[in-house]
Amino acid sequence: MTHRVLVLPGDGIGPEVMAETVAVIELVNQKLGIEMSLEHALLGGAAIDAEGVPYPESTAQKAHQADAIILGAVGGPKWDGLDRAIRPEKGLLGIRSDLQLFGNLRPAILYPQLAGASSLKPDLVAGLDLLIVRELTGGIYFGQPRGFDTTDDGQRRGYNTYVYTESEIRRVTVLAFDLARKRGSRVCSVDKANVLEATMLWREVVNEVAKDYPDVELSHMYVDNAAMQLIRAPKQFDVMVTGNMFGDILSDAAAMLTGSIGMLPSASLDQAGRGMYEPCHGSAPDIAGQGIANPLATILSAAMMYRYSLNEPQAADAIERAVGVVLDQGYRTGDIAAAGEASVSTSTMGAAVRAAL
Amino acid sequence: MTHRVLVLPGDGIGPEVMAETVAVIELVNQKLGIEMSLEHALLGGAAIDAEGVPYPESTAQKAHQADAIILGAVGGPKWDGLDRAIRPEKGLLGIRSDLQLFGNLRPAILYPQLAGASSLKPDLVAGLDLLIVRELTGGIYFGQPRGFDTTDDGQRRGYNTYVYTESEIRRVTVLAFDLARKRGSRVCSVDKANVLEATMLWREVVNEVAKDYPDVELSHMYVDNAAMQLIRAPKQFDVMVTGNMFGDILSDAAAMLTGSIGMLPSASLDQAGRGMYEPCHGSAPDIAGQGIANPLATILSAAMMYRYSLNEPQAADAIERAVGVVLDQGYRTGDIAAAGEASVSTSTMGAAVRAAL
Ligand SMILES: CC(C)[C@H](C(=O)O)[C@@H](O)C(=O)O
Numbered sequence: 001m002t003h004r005v006l007v008l009p010g011d012g013i014g015p016e017v018m019a020e021t022v023a024v025i026e027l028v029n030q031k032l033g034i035e036m037s038l039e040h041a042l043l044g045g046a047a048i049d050a051e052g053v054p055y056p057e058s059t060a061q062k063a064h065q066a067d068a069i070i071l072g073a074v075g076g077p078k079w080d081g082l083d084r085a086i087r088p089e090k091g092l093l094g095i096r097s098d099l100q101l102f103g104n105l106r107p108a109i110l111y112p113q114l115a116g117a118s119s120l121k122p123d124l125v126a127g128l129d130l131l132i133v134r135e136l137t138g139g140i141y142f143g144q145p146r147g148f149d150t151t152d153d154g155q156r157r158g159y160n161t162y163v164y165t166e167s168e169i170r171r172v173t174v175l176a177f178d179l180a181r182k183r184g185s186r187v188c189s190v191d192k193a194n195v196l197e198a199t200m201l202w203r204e205v206v207n208e209v210a211k212d213y214p215d216v217e218l219s220h221m222y223v224d225n226a227a228m229q230l231i232r233a234p235k236q237f238d239v240m241v242t243g244n245m246f247g248d249i250l251s252d253a254a255a256m257l258t259g260s261i262g263m264l265p266s267a268s269l270d271q272a273g274r275g276m277y278e279p280c281h282g283s284a285p286d287i288a289g290q291g292i293a294n295p296l297a298t299i300l301s302a303a304m305m306y307r308y309s310l311n312e313p314q315a316a317d318a319i320e321r322a323v324g325v326v327l328d329q330g331y332r333t334g335d336i337a338a339a340g341e342a343s344v345s346t347s348t349m350g351a352a353v354r355a356a357l
Numbered sequence: 358m359t360h361r362v363l364v365l366p367g368d369g370i371g372p373e374v375m376a377e378t379v380a381v382i383e384l385v386n387q388k389l390g391i392e393m394s395l396e397h398a399l400l401g402g403a404a405i406d407a408e409g410v411p412y413p414e415s416t417a418q419k420a421h422q423a424d425a426i427i428l429g430a431v432g433g434p435k436w437d438g439l440d441r442a443i444r445p446e447k448g449l450l451g452i453r454s455d456l457q458l459f460g461n462l463r464p465a466i467l468y469p470q471l472a473g474a475s476s477l478k479p480d481l482v483a484g485l486d487l488l489i490v491r492e493l494t495g496g497i498y499f500g501q502p503r504g505f506d507t508t509d510d511g512q513r514r515g516y517n518t519y520v521y522t523e524s525e526i527r528r529v530t531v532l533a534f535d536l537a538r539k540r541g542s543r544v545c546s547v548d549k550a551n552v553l554e555a556t557m558l559w560r561e562v563v564n565e566v567a568k569d570y571p572d573v574e575l576s577h578m579y580v581d582n583a584a585m586q587l588i589r590a591p592k593q594f595d596v597m598v599t600g601n602m603f604g605d606i607l608s609d610a611a612a613m614l615t616g617s618i619g620m621l622p623s624a625s626l627d628q629a630g631r632g633m634y635e636p637c638h639g640s641a642p643d644i645a646g647q648g649i650a651n652p653l654a655t656i657l658s659a660a661m662m663y664r665y666s667l668n669e670p671q672a673a674d675a676i677e678r679a680v681g682v683v684l685d686q687g688y689r690t691g692d693i694a695a696a697g698e699a700s701v702s703t704s705t706m707g708a709a710v711r712a713a714l
C-alpha cells in the first residue's frame with residue numbers, strides 16, 4: 001500500500017526546514033522499503049501570494065486525499081496588513097477545521113543533551129516527558145456568534161463564544177485516555193469549572209469517559225493553577241487534556257519549559273487517525289532565508305506521522321534515534337547551541353540526521 | 358478624616374492571616390496617627406454557613422460604605438457540593454462586580470532574601486518586579502449569554518460569552534498606563550488578536566489609549582507567546598495589561614515565578630480608587646486552623662491599601678520596610694523556609710512584623 005503524504009512547506013523558515021525533512025523521509029522510505037507518494041501544496045502566506053487565499057481549494061482537495069500532511073509553519077509580517085479573513089492564520093485554522101483535526105498532541109520532552117537550555121532549575125525538568133492533548137476544532141476558536149457590534153450607548157463591542165458539546169469533549173478525552181494508557185496512565189484535565197459553564201460540562205464529560213478507564217488515574221485542575229504547577233513542578237504531569245484556548249496557552253508554556261522549542265513536534269489527528277504534523281515553533285520570519293533554522297522539530301514531526309497516521313513505527317523509531325545520535329555528536333543549530341558553542345546550518349543538521357540513519 | 362475599612366476574613370487560613378494583619382494595621386494607625394474605623398463582615402463559605410449566601414446583603418451594604426476592603430481568602434472543599442449559584446467563589450465574583458472593581462493589580466516581586474525559592478534559574482529572576490493589571494469585572498467571566506442547552510441532535514452543550522466594550526477596555530488600559538508611568542514606563546498588552554474578535558477590539562482600544570502616553574512604550578503580545586516569555590525571560594516585562602481570563606492565568610504564572618506566592622498581595626480598584634485588597638494565595642484549607650500560614654501576603658495587601666485607596670503612603674512604606682526587616686532577620690513560615698530551615702508560626706511572623714515597625 002502506498003502512503004499518500006501531502007507536504008505544505010508554508011512560510012518563513014517553513015520551506016527550509018521542510019526541504020531537510022523531505023530528504024529524511026525519502027531516505028527512511030528507501031531504507032525501510034516504505035512506499036510513499038509525496039505531493040506538495042500551498043498554505044498560509046505562500047497561498048495568499050499565489051492564489052489570493054490562505055487555504056485554497058486545490059490544497060483542500062489534496063489534503064482530503066492524503067493519509068497524512070506535514071506542515072512547516074505559516075505567517076509573517078508581510079501579511080499583517082491584510083484583511084483578517086485572508087491572513088495566513090486563517091489557512092491554518094481552516095485546514096484544521098475542514099479536516100476535523102480535533103486532537104492536537106503537543107509533547108514537551110527534555111532532551112538530556114539540551115538540559116542546560118531550560119530556564120528552570122535542572123532537577124525540576126530532568127527527564128521531563130509530558131504530553132498535552134489540546135482540543136483543536138472547537139471551543140472559543142470556532143464558536144458562533146462572534147464579531148463586532150455597537151452597544152445601545154454607541155460603543156464598539158467585540159465578542160466570541162466559548163462553546164463545547166459533549167461529543168466534542170468526549171472524542172478528545174477518549175484520545176487522551178488512550179494515549180495515557182501507553183504512557184504513565186495518568187490524565188490531568190484542565191478547566192475553569194469554578195467560573196465557566198462550558199468547562200463545567202467539560203469536567204462532567206471527562207468524568208463520564210474516565211469510567212471506561214479504571215486503570216488510568218484522573219485528576220482535574222483549574223487552568224490558573226495548572227499554569228502555576230507547570231512552572232513549580234512540571235514532572236507531576238503525564239498527559240494533560242484541555243480545550244482549544246487553554247491548550248494554546250499551556251502547550252506553549254510547557255514547550256518553553258524545555259528551553260528548546262526548536263526540538264518539539266506536534267500532531268493534529270482526526271477520528272480515523274489521519275493527521276497533520278508540524279513543529280511547535282512558528283515561521284520565524286526574522287531568520288527566514290538564512291539557512292540557520294533548526295529542522296529537528298519538523299523532522300521529529302515526520303517521526304510522529306509515521307507512528308500515528310502511517311502505522312510505520314520502525315520508521316518513527318529510526319528517525320528519533322537518529323536525532324538522539326546527532327545531539328550526542330554535538331550538532332547544534334543556533335537556537336539550541338549553548339553560549340560560546342559553535343552552531344551548524346539547517347542543511348548540515350539535516351545531513352547529519354541522514355548520516356545517522 | 359476617618360478611613361472606613363471593611364475586614365472580610367473569609368475562609369480557611371483567611372481568619373488566621375487576617376488577625377495578624379489587623380493587629381499590624383492597628384499598630385501602624387497608632388504610630389502614624391491615622392484615624393480608621395474597622396468593621397467586619399462575612400464573605401464566601403463563612404457567609405454561606407451563617408446566612409445561606411456567599412455575598413449577603415449586609416456585607417454588600419458595608420462594602421459600599423467602605424473606603425477600602427481587606428479580604429483574607431474564600432473557598433474550600435466543605436462547600437464543593439453546593440449548587441454553583443451559592444458557592445464561595447460566587448461571593449468573590451459578586452463583590453468584584455457589585456463594586457465595579459475592574460482594575461486588578463497583581464505584582465510579582467522577587468524578594469532577594471527568598472531568591473532560592475524560585476523554580477527558575479537565579480539570574481533569570483533576580484530583581485524581578487513586574488505588575489500584571491488584569492481586567493476584573495468583564496470578559497468571559499461575566500459575559501451573557503451563558504449556560505447550558507441541548508443541540509438539535511440531543512447533545513448537552515455548555516457556553517459562555519467573551520465580550521468587551523471599548524469603555525471597559527479603556528478604563529483598565531488607562532490604569533495600566535498611569536501605573537507604568539510611576540514605574541518602568543513600559544506596557545505590554547496581551548491578547549489573542551489573531552483569532553478572537555473580542556481581543557481585536559482590545560488591541561485597537563489599547564492603541565488609541567497609548568496615543569495619550571507618548572512617554573510610555575507599548576508592545577502587544579499574543580497570550581500563548583506571553584506565557585512562554587514569562588518563563589523564558591520574565592524580566593523583559595514592566596507592566597502587563599490583559600483581560601479577565603488571560604489575566605487569571607498569567608498572573609498566577611507570574612506569581613509562581615517568584616516561588617513565594619505566600620508573599621504576594623493584590624489590589625482590585627474601582628474608578629474612584631476605592632479598592633479591595635487580598636493576598637494572591639487561596640484559602641489553603643489543608644493547613645487551615647494550624648497557625649502555620651504565612652500572613653505576609655495579607656499584611657502586604659494592607660500596605661497596598663494604604664497606598665492606593667487611603668492615600669497614606671508613609672504607612673505603606675513602613676509596612677513594606679518592616680516585612681523586609683523580618684525577612685532579613687531570617688523569619689520564615691513553612692511555605693518560604695528553605696529545606697532544613699526552621700519555620701515560625703503565623704502569630705510569630707505577625708509579631709515580628711509589629712516589632713520591626
Ligand atoms: C497561529 C495561531 C492561530 C495558532 C493557534 O492559536 O492555534 C498557534 O498559536 C498554534 O498554537 O498553533
Ligand SMILES: CC(C)[C@H](C(=O)O)[C@@H](O)C(=O)O
Nearest residue numbers: 194195224432446449450605
Ligand atoms: C476563585 C476564582 C473565581 C478566582 C478567579 O478566577 O478570578 C481566582 O482564581 C482569582 O484569580 O482571584
